[in-house]
Amino acid sequence: MTALLLPFARRLSDHQLVSPGEVPRGRACDCVCPGCEHPVLARQGTEREWHFAHTRGQACAEGYGVSIHELAKQLIRERKELLLPALEAVVSGSDVTGRSLEERELLFDGKTVVLDECRTRQARDEVTADVSGTLKGREILVEVTVFHRLMPEKRRRLVDTGLASFQIDLGAFKTVQATRQRLENAIFREPGNRSWIHHPRLEAAKARLQLKLDARLAEARAQWEADEARRKEQAAQRAKEREAKSPPIPYLSWDTAPILPYGWDDDFDDEPPVPPGTIWRASFPSAESVSAAQRALAQRTGIPIDRVRAVTGTITERGELAPFSVGELATRWAGELEVGEDEVLRYFSEADYVLP
Secondary structure, three states, X not given: OOOOOEOOEEEOOOOOEEOHHHOOOEEEEEEEOOOOOOEEEEEOOOOOOOEEEEOOOOOOOOHHHHHHHHHHHHHHHHHOEEEEOOEEEEEEEEOOOOOEEEEEEEEEOOEEEEOOEEEEEEEEOOEEEEEEEEEOOEEEEEEEEOOOOOOHHHHHHHHHOOOEEEEEEOHHHHOOOOOHHHHHHHHHOOHHHEEEEEOHHHHHHHHHHHHHHHHHHHHHHHHHHHHHHXXXXXXXXXXXXXXXXXXOOOOOOOOOOOOOOOOOOOOOOOOOOOOOOOXXXXXXXXXXXXXXXXXXXXXXXXXXXXXXXXXXXXXOOHHHHXXXXXXXXXXXXXXXXXXXXXXXXXXXHHOOOEOX
């Protein structure tokens, strides 16, 4: 990457930040570097962007970033103009099934305002903002960042003032050569490089949205609990029906019990729980098919997705299936999830555990 050139310098006659085109060429510019305060000369050639260069030694490490930061504040103070970012309140949460819910409200769009007055480096309570302006009797604070992020401690102090405050991020100039025109565009015409640090209207808006979100979460929980009760009732009814279909087993002592032929089973259900010939696939299913089947099982039964994953995620390799038949594992997971074995068998099929 081409080295970034010093775009602005401080003119000694009035201590203003200037561009190379605003001063005489060479040493006659009578300027110093804003970072190290050493003399600079104005280079106005044809090969590169016009810029300033130190009269001796290497360019200082801080000069480029400091010059952008200082001129940005100067431009805002001179024009008394701010491009405010849009203000939107957002609250979010997860319902009992793990589904994300969100409420949002746009309080106002981004807009340009003209300040009644504007100052730089104005101390306010325990914090000094880069820019402080007054708009219709209300104070607003602005932080400008270039190479360094806004530190959490200063952010907290800005919030503690209770005043509206926002940040303009000029980090794009870390890789793009700064010029006066590019800097003015970034400050006054680019809405995407700024965000609110605090706004007095935001907390009240979030409180309203939280009430709406809480009502939706409560409704979702009530629906889930109703579905859960219905599911348990249906499972109990199916158990009663199976019990009613099974003939009573007479008591037999060891002396009188007949010897059953090899291969007989004591399961007297009319229909076997596992279709004949159902076997595990030779390959373990993909993570994507397992995840999709888990979500489908959670939605179908109303069981929280985290609980479904906790039970069905205990087996992660093909070799771990070997100790179980399809029916054995279906019975085990059905008991842990409190669902019918048919739901687990359907999960096996949707996740590609078993052959069709």
